Amino acid sequence: MGDSDRIFNEILALEKERNKALKEMEGILGFDISFSDEMVMRNARDTFAKAYDKELKEKLKKWMK
Numbered sequence: 001m002g003d004s005d006r007i008f009n010e011i012l013a014l015e016k017e018r019n020k021a022l023k024e025m026e027g028i029l030g031f032d033i034s035f036s037d038e039m040v041m042r043n044a045r046d047t048f049a050k051a052y053d054k055e056l057k058e059k060l061k062k063w064m065k
Contacts (some may be wrong), residue, residue, distance in 0.1 A: 007051070012044040 022034040035043065 004052070008044065008048045011047050011051075012041070015040045015044045015047070 019035050019040050023032070026032045026034070
């Protein structure tokens, strides 16, 4: 598994943990504020894409110097 896969899986695990915490809040609030599985995956993809884009831009900037 490459670095990209590892990083994405770490981000996905964080999103799942965040969603679990949101589900636990339902008992306190009285209504569900958690995300669907599809939204958890979308959030992880978006976060990964932003991080990957930033890293790629930084590498290109160094390479262009």
